[in-house]
Amino acid sequence: MKFKVVVHPEPEGGFWGEVPALPGCYSRGETVEQLLVNLREAALGYLEVLREEGRQPQPEIQLAELAL
Numbered sequence: 489m490k491f492k493v494v495v496h497p498e499p500e501g502g503f504w505g506e507v508p509a510l511p512g513c514y515s516r517g518e519t520v521e522q523l524l525v526n527l528r529e530a531a532l533g534y535l536e537v538l539r540e541e542g543r544q545p546q547p548e549i550q551l552a553e554l555a556l
Contacts (some may be wrong), residue, residue: 510534
C-alpha cells in the first residue's frame with residue numbers, strides 16, 4: 489500500500505506530518521527522513537488497529553495545488 493503524506497515544517501525546528509487517508513495519523517521528526525520513518529511506523533500501527541477492528545482505510549484522498 490502507498491499513502492500520500494503532508495509534511496509541515498515546525499517553527500522551532502523539525503517537521504510534523506500527517507497521512508490524510510488515515511485520519512488522526514500524525515508524527516514528527518527532526519529531519520524529513522526521520523519524519524517519514526516515524527510516519528511509516530504510525531501508519532503501520534494505525535492499519536493494524538483497523539485490521540483488528542475489521543475495518544479498511546478510507547479511499548485515497550486526492551491532493552492538489554490551489555493557486556491564489
